[in-house]
Amino acid sequence: MQEDRPPSGAARRQTAFRIILILGVVSLLGDIVSNGARSVTGPYLLTLGGSAAIVGLVAGIGEFTGYGLRALTGLYSDQTRHYWRTIYIGYGLLIAIPFLAVAATWEAAAVLIITERVGKAIRAPARDTIISLASFRVGRGWGVGVHKALDQVGAIIGPLVLSAAVLWGAGYEAGFALLTLPIALLFVFLFIGKHTAPIPGVFERNEMERNIDPRRFVPFATFLFLSMAGFASFPLISYHIKVQGLLTDPQIPLVYALAMTVSTAIALLIGWTYDRVGTRALLFIPCVNLAIPFLAFSGSVPLVIAGTAIWGVGIGLHETVMRAALADRTTTDVRGQAFGLIYAVYGAGWFLGSTVMGILYEVSVTHIIGFVAIAEVLAVVAYLWMRRGLGGRKEMRT
Template sequence: MARRGMTNILLLGATSLITDLSSDMIMPLLPLFIASLGGGGVVVGLAGGLGDSLSSLLKVVSGRISDVIGRRKLLVLLGYLSSSVAKLLFPLAQSGYDVVAIRFFERMGKGIRTAPRDALVAAYSTESTRGKGFGIHRAMDTTGAVLGSVLALLLIWVFGFSMRTILLMAAIIGFFALLPLYFVEDVKTSPLSGSSRLALAGLSPQLKRLILATTLFALGNFSYMFFVLRASTLFSERLAIAVPIALYIVFNIVYALSTIPAGSLSDRIGRKRGLLVGYGLFFFTCVGFALFSSAWMLVPLFMLYGLSYGFIEPIERAYVSDLARSELRGTALGTFHASVGLATLPASLMAGFLWDAVSYSATFLWGACASFTAICALVLLVRDGGGQ
């Protein structure tokens, strides 16, 4: 990977780091904040899935627009800015459904920026280093999540700040993410001729099968909020807030530490094998959460949860990038993110329904079944390739 490309990946990583520092001061508090406002499992499911799902439509649109105009950075900037503005509304929420609405608008910014940003990361690397490139970006992104979660824990446990105050502080921090983004070099491609309408027919059959497998997995990859909520039920009073945040930190530390090795490993052994490892780890995570009720098991289970994400997140993006033509990479990544994102709504709604109507175990067994189905689809439908 050339030094110039690495510099730009690090700058994008810094932007993501600061954004996730802001976001993850909010995220571990959000299910607890919803519960404090009287929201139940279905409301948590809506907050975890609705924004990601509907805003995912923007990912394919923004990815396609970046291909059509031959520029990426402007859309990336717009996405980060709009998310920062939306976060200012969280402290004003008066009900769980207010949180659902605000999170929808905040996720729209993510929908605008994600595909063009990932197309930039892919352009700054080569196929033989793309897993490492995405691993570096995801590691910096998740490092911000660790720092944000630690800061939230300190502010609420040591300094005694209210959740609303922490939400406001997090929103202000988010605007600082725009500073490193200013120095990122745009990658210009030849603008696509013709209409700006989506050209999904231009995606290869192999890529479409991969997107199908990742979408099947996403149907069971419900919001992290249910893992945090499950941890909170095993404690009382202040520990019911502090311990879930601490476990969320454990999850993000393992996630951050594993993305670069996992991405680099996929450069050597192939994307398919690496992704199968990630899906398998998530399967065992869900089985563990379904079967074990001991508080002492939470630490290894959250570590396993983080390790699964360390494999899945960078390898999925690198795999899609490998199978897409460079001039359609924004469209391909947008289609992938949109398909996966749209699946998060039924995934989280199903998880919330099972949580309220059956039991927490049913929620996690749903995740295990979906990940097993995705493993079968990946083995049977997608050929080895990409990063080999």
């Protein structure tokens, strides 16, 4: 019967791009919430009595939790194929952010910040698996880049909401409370997405070996760990801006919004570039990371703003290239697990870097620069190991 025939290639491409756009809007709304809060985490913890070491530790634990737990949630999504259910639960934990409005101590705020990161850990492998499956139909790098660009639009809007709340005298608390609205709208788009592609696996089929090849995975994971260890966290950058009196409280989220604007453009550019040069695009990451501390931790306002903009370049590079490269290295049957594992490595590197840099900040910025230089040089070595391990083979693109 006509209605029982599988959809044509063109129809699948249209549906695939539609689901990328829908999940992009979901991520946009989610990032209004998470990045709105993230843009003021450093200054807010400072007002509650936190130190630079505390800010670095909370940021590190949050990122480690948000990435480390993905090894388990990715495995769960592969075994159950309950991608949408997992995404629903993960986004539900965004409700922790509005509760920051009533946090009375830095310890309470830290718990809420980490809770939101747990939600990120739950939803990300399932969401990224769906994006990777759909992007197979439209170009791996381009599909991931479009999603990441939409995601970053939310990361621009969120800080503007917080900045406006502080500028108008309502304070951080009112800004956090306003973030309840995008959470409600987010679930409307999730409902639409689930009914647009209830079984995402139809977008991509392949005949690759159904396991994670250590020869391809370990060098790639080592590169990501080292490059993320040398990637400064924005909470520590914003803490530096605050304690040095370089910008006012309302201006700090605006600088973050600038970084996210840069990141949006970079996500599209690097996604397009990846489809043409493959994993060679990864080499941009350590180069960008190395430039950040020289500028972002300086005492000059123009240099700090430039450093934060370059930090935004790093954000756009990291997640776009990493997600596309990983999808090209893994079979669909273990992709959720692969995303979970690589995110755990990614988060471990960020945890190490954030914690060490927070401690080193109390000593001197020069020590931070030295630490970043060592981490990124080692990352380049790991990249060469990864390229040598390919032995001239192309990435898996079926």
